[in-house]
Amino acid sequence: MSDQERTLKFHILRYNPQIEGDTPTMKTYEIKEAPGMTIFIALNEIRETYDTSIQFDFICRAGICGSCAMIINGQPDLACRTLTSKFPEGEIKLLPLPGFELIGDLSVNTGKFMRQMSERVESWIHDKYAENVDLCKLEERMDPDTADEIYELERCVECGCCVSACATKRMREGFLGAVGFMRLARYALDPRDKRSDEEFYEIMGDDDGVFGCMTLLGCQDYCPKDLPHQTQIAYLRRRMAMIN
Amino acid sequence: MKVIYTDSLVIGGGLAGLRIAIASRQRGYDTIVLSLMPAKRSHSAAAQGGMQASLGASIKGEGDNEEVHFEDTVKGSDWGCDQDVARMFVNTAPKAIRQLTAWGVPWSRVRKGDRQVVINGKKVTITEKGEAHGLITSRDFGGTKKWRTCFTSDGTGHTMLYAMDNKAIELGIPVHERKEAIALIHEDGVCYGAVVRDLVTGELLAYVAKATTIATGGYGRLYAVSTNAVISEGIGTAIALETGVATLGNMEAVQFHPTAIVPVGILTTEGCRGDGGLLLDKEGYRFMPDYEPDKKELASRDVVSRRMTEHMRKGKGVPSRYGDHLWLDITLLGKEHINKNLREVKEICEYFLGIDPVKEYIPVRPTQHYSMGGVRTKPTGESPNLKGLFSAGEAACWDMHGFNRLGGNSVAETVVAGMIVGEYVADHCAATTLNINTKLIEKFVRREENKIMNLLNRDTGENPFELRKEMQDIMMDKVGIFRNGDDLAKAVEELKVLNQRAKNIALRNRIASSNPELVEAIRVPKMIRLAQCVAYGAMLRTESRGAHAREDFPERNDRDWLKRTLTAWPSEDADLPEVAYEELDIMKMEMPPGSRGYGVDNTVHHPDTEKRVARIEEIKTANPDADRFEMQELLNPIEIPEKFKGKNERTGRGFK
Numbered sequence: 001m002s003d004q005e006r007t008l009k010f011h012i013l014r015y016n017p018q019i020e021g022d023t024p025t026m027k028t029y030e031i032k033e034a035p036g037m038t039i040f041i042a043l044n045e046i047r048e049t050y051d052t053s054i055q056f057d058f059i060c061r062a063g064i065c066g067s068c069a070m071i072i073n074g075q076p077d078l079a080c081r082t083l084t085s086k087f088p089e090g091e092i093k094l095l096p097l098p099g100f101e102l103i104g105d106l107s108v109n110t111g112k113f114m115r116q117m118s119e120r121v122e123s124w125i126h127d128k129y130a131e132n133v134d135l136c137k138l139e140e141r142m143d144p145d146t147a148d149e150i151y152e153l154e155r156c157v158e159c160g161c162c163v164s165a166c167a168t169k170r171m172r173e174g175f176l177g178a179v180g181f182m183r184l185a186r187y188a189l190d191p192r193d194k195r196s197d198e199e200f201y202e203i204m205g206d207d208d209g210v211f212g213c214m215t216l217l218g219c220q221d222y223c224p225k226d227l228p229h230q231t232q233i234a235y236l237r238r239r240m241a242m243i244n
Numbered sequence: 245m246k247v248i249y250t251d252s253l254v255i256g257g258g259l260a261g262l263r264i265a266i267a268s269r270q271r272g273y274d275t276i277v278l279s280l281m282p283a284k285r286s287h288s289a290a291a292q293g294g295m296q297a298s299l300g301a302s303i304k305g306e307g308d309n310e311e312v313h314f315e316d317t318v319k320g321s322d323w324g325c326d327q328d329v330a331r332m333f334v335n336t337a338p339k340a341i342r343q344l345t346a347w348g349v350p351w352s353r354v355r356k357g358d359r360q361v362v363i364n365g366k367k368v369t370i371t372e373k374g375e376a377h378g379l380i381t382s383r384d385f386g387g388t389k390k391w392r393t394c395f396t397s398d399g400t401g402h403t404m405l406y407a408m409d410n411k412a413i414e415l416g417i418p419v420h421e422r423k424e425a426i427a428l429i430h431e432d433g434v435c436y437g438a439v440v441r442d443l444v445t446g447e448l449l450a451y452v453a454k455a456t457t458i459a460t461g462g463y464g465r466l467y468a469v470s471t472n473a474v475i476s477e478g479i480g481t482a483i484a485l486e487t488g489v490a491t492l493g494n495m496e497a498v499q500f501h502p503t504a505i506v507p508v509g510i511l512t513t514e515g516c517r518g519d520g521g522l523l524l525d526k527e528g529y530r531f532m533p534d535y536e537p538d539k540k541e542l543a544s545r546d547v548v549s550r551r552m553t554e555h556m557r558k559g560k561g562v563p564s565r566y567g568d569h570l571w572l573d574i575t576l577l578g579k580e581h582i583n584k585n586l587r588e589v590k591e592i593c594e595y596f597l598g599i600d601p602v603k604e605y606i607p608v609r610p611t612q613h614y615s616m617g618g619v620r621t622k623p624t625g626e627s628p629n630l631k632g633l634f635s636a637g638e639a640a641c642w643d644m645h646g647f648n649r650l651g652g653n654s655v656a657e658t659v660v661a662g663m664i665v666g667e668y669v670a671d672h673c674a675a676t677t678l679n680i681n682t683k684l685i686e687k688f689v690r691r692e693e694n695k696i697m698n699l700l701n702r703d704t705g706e707n708p709f710e711l712r713k714e715m716q717d718i719m720m721d722k723v724g725i726f727r728n729g730d731d732l733a734k735a736v737e738e739l740k741v742l743n744q745r746a747k748n749i750a751l752r753n754r755i756a757s758s759n760p761e762l763v764e765a766i767r768v769p770k771m772i773r774l775a776q777c778v779a780y781g782a783m784l785r786t787e788s789r790g791a792h793a794r795e796d797f798p799e800r801n802d803r804d805w806l807k808r809t810l811t812a813w814p815s816e817d818a819d820l821p822e823v824a825y826e827e828l829d830i831m832k833m834e835m836p837p838g839s840r841g842y843g844v845d846n847t848v849h850h851p852d853t854e855k856r857v858a859r860i861e862e863i864k865t866a867n868p869d870a871d872r873f874e875m876q877e878l879l880n881p882i883e884i885p886e887k888f889k890g891k892n893e894r895t896g897r898g899f900k
Contacts, residue, residue, distance in 0.1 A: 016757075016758065018444065018445065018446075018755075018757040018758050019755070019757070035565070036507065036508070036596070036597075038508075038596070047760060047761075048709040051753075052709075052751070052752050052753045052759075052760060052761035052764075053753040053755070053759060053760070053761065054760070055758060055760060057281065058474055059281055059285045059286075059287070059473045059474060059475055060285075060287065060289070060290050060473045060474075061473070061474055061508075061510070062290065062510040062511075062592060062596075063591060063592065063595055064289055064290050064402070064588065065284075065285040065286075065287075065289055065290070065473070066284075066285060067281060067285050081591075081595040081596060083595070083596075083598075103422075103444055103758065104444075104758050110282065111281065111282030111421045111422075112421075114282060114284070115282070115413065115419070118410065118413045119413060122414070123410050123413065124347070124348065124410040124411060124413065124414040125346070125347060125348040127346075130346045130347070131346075133342070133343070133346040134890075135338075135339035135342045135343055135888075135890075136339065136890035136891060136892055136893055136899070137342075137893045138379065138893050138894075138895060139341075139342045139345045139346075139379065139380060140345070140346075141353070141377070141378030141379060142350075142351075142353050142378055143353070143378060144352070144353040144354065144355040144377075144378065144381075147350045147351060147352055147353045147396075148350075148352070148397070148584075150350035151350045151352075151396050151397050151399065151403065154350060154399075154402075154403055154406060155399060155402070157284075157289075157402070158282070158284055190348065190350070192346070192348065193348075
């Protein structure tokens with residue numbers, strides 16, 4: 001944290017599809033940097049001081065909810081936990097996350113995408129007996145290591161950074177992407193999910209699935225939660241290849 | 245005018261709201277969830293530390309059961325809670341956690357054999373039993389007799405919310421995202437749904453339903469610094485208040501969490517102290533044992549927050565450009581433990597403070613954290629004043645927390661209330677036919693349309709962002725951890741002025757579609773009214789109870805104040821809410837008022853307390869063979885949905 005007060009220049013893509021005839025333009029805003037300033041703090045200050053129409057999404061502002069992913073000086077990341085002090089030149093360029101429907105300015109519709117992803121991979125425990133579990137009785141035991149391993153894969157916050165960083169997704173509209181593979185890997189690991197490998201193959205055993213990945217691994221590089229995308233994609237691919 | 249019909253409308257897509265939607269759907273009713281954002285981004289996800297349920301599988305949880313959880317919860321509430329509701333809650337919590345297990349939460353599990361833990365600043369080895377291996381484990385939290393807080397590493401809320409939303413997706417429950425309910429539709433004491441604004445297109449829609457549930461979380465953002473997500477603005481609670489019919493309960497009961505980082509107010513979980521972390525002052529001295537020799541850092545939240553403030557007032561705080569703070573030391577827990585069980589904390593420290601908590605102390609200060617108050621409901625979750633209006637979770641005053649919530653009881657409440665209230669919502673859907681005149685719908689939609697048109701057409705007026713800031717500063721300075729009559733009276737007067745000014749908001753960006761300034765302009769007047777309920781209720785309550793601490797009335801006064809504050813806003817033009825009180829009947833309490841065991845007990849007792857204690861003794865003497873279930877039935881018979889009535893099994897003791 002530096003005590004030196006700098007002037008920061010924010011270059012922000014402005015475009016509101018709700019306004020007929022609006023065209024995308026870059027606009028620049030200057031604000032004084034404060035100690036410990038994050039892009040969350042800066043954007044709110046810009047909105048309250050200079051331009052009340054600017055759109056962006058923050059919810060938890062603590063790096064937990066995944067709402068605020070955007071392209072920050074060329075790289076996808078969570079804006080809420082990005083300190084402005086990280087940029088020595090004091091110039092910060094913000095663009096909305098590509099690969100998602102634009103709502104306006106820096107706000108994109110990750111919700112719609114993630115819901116479709118969840119439906120596509122059937123992101124839930126498949127066990128026809130689960131609804132009849134007697135809630136009074138001891139829960140089914142789980143190996144403590146297995147529980148920890150599942151949690152490791154469930155730490156995804158659906159921020160969309162992996163999708164925006166994925167070259168395959170850019171070329172192939174229907175590509176499932178790392179967020180979907182991670183979800184599948186999580187359920188494939190979970191002994192409570194009774195799906196067979198053949199059933200998982202139905203979901204991801206094609207070019208829009210795990211075989212389509214070009215292994216450029218932008219997902220691995222840009223995941224804010226450092227999830228093991230590389231390992232899991234390789235693992236799923238091997239597991240799926242062994243089926244036939 | 246677009247009208248959308250459903251059976252069960254749920255406003256809010258966090259844990260409580262989703263669970264109610266699931267209950268509705270599972271009982272065969274049509275349901276729609278409205279959410280400001282994708283449901284998985286709800287504030288429920290931020291609960292790091294855990295969920296209380298008396299499973300008692302871990303060795304340090306041995307002997308735990310519903311009774312012990314009940315006692316902790318009632319004591320924690322400073323006897324301000326509804327004991328019937330606390331009972332429903334503790335009896336159902338083990339079932340809730342087991343259901344979530346079946347739905348996919350990867351709870352951390354007991355590992356048999358020795359493990360090292362930190363207790364009271366010292367490393368201790370505990371031995372987990374072989375028979376408990378693989379069951380859900382638990383950690384220590386403040387204000388609890390047993391280690392009862394079940395967790396998933398430190399991402400408990402995240403895993404619970406993901407499991408819940410995934411279940412909702414499996415059931416095909418629609419979540420209408422980026423939709424904000426801005427008014428309830430009601431007539432003659434019946435609620436018929438809500439007027440809803442699409443945050444992208446700006447369109448106003450009417451959602452009409454047999455049952456409408458408010459599950460929009462707390463109102464932490466009435467304060468300038470809060471651990472809460474930026475959407476925790478209490479708007480759901482406010483639209484209930486604006487009906488003029490529904491009442492809010494105990495709005496002055498606001499919790500401050502001891503350990504939020506300075507200055508941004510992001511929470512570091514109570515698990516830090518539960519797992520052995522210490523609080524230190526500017527000299528590196530561990531001060532909590534001096535104030536609370538018994539529970540030390542693990543006293544109830546309200547107590548620790550006050551002790552920290554007291555200690556800083558003695559000049560023992562660490563000075564910084566953002567004011568004084570204290571240190572949270574988790575270095576003694578070791579790298580491995582922090583990396584695994586406190587990883588979110590580590591990330592927060594790295595990203596927001598640029599420090600490594602494995603080696604360095606964390607700067608912390610008590611910060612607004614939880615809203616015990618909310619939409620007043622009956623134990624069924626329904627408003628006593630407005631039929632068809634339900635509420636659950638932090639948005640509600642169901643009232644299991646009274647004047648102070650225990651750590652780990654919030655996510656637990658969301659899912660337990662979701663289960664129980666969800667059944668009553670479904671019962672309501674079964675028993676009701678929707679009978680509404682479209683004129684009524686139109687009246688409410690037009691009213692909101694007019695308000696928005698006025699905002700967009702006004703040329704000059706107040707800036708909504710400034711009004712919000714002024715309100716937040718008033719709340720911080722005058723309605724905080726320690727309160728006094730003078731400051732509260734000033735706060736009430738100043739908020740009145742803000743309430744007037746809020747009627748004259750003008751916008752710089754005058755478009756009706758996607759417009760953050762318009763969103764702000766719609767919300768701020770609602771928030772100011774909630775702030776008035778908090779401040780006014782706090783001013784009138786001349787005692788100290790739980791998180792409501794009056795310097796001019798330091799004693800808990802059961803004789804005059806063992807009652808719940810109810811606020812209503814019957815007239816649109818009124819300057820202040822109307823306040824009434826609901827007595828808590830000691831003669832029906834399973835656990836009559838006593839001492840919480842912190843500091844000096846200066847309670848002014850109620851004459852009924854002694855009578856009730858004697859009565860309970862009589863009942864016990866007359867029924868020497870009653871087991872704990874029969875005894876509860878004698879002391880505190882409660883209604884609970886049939887499907888959740890069974891006894892809970894525990895390892896080593898079966899269903900006993």
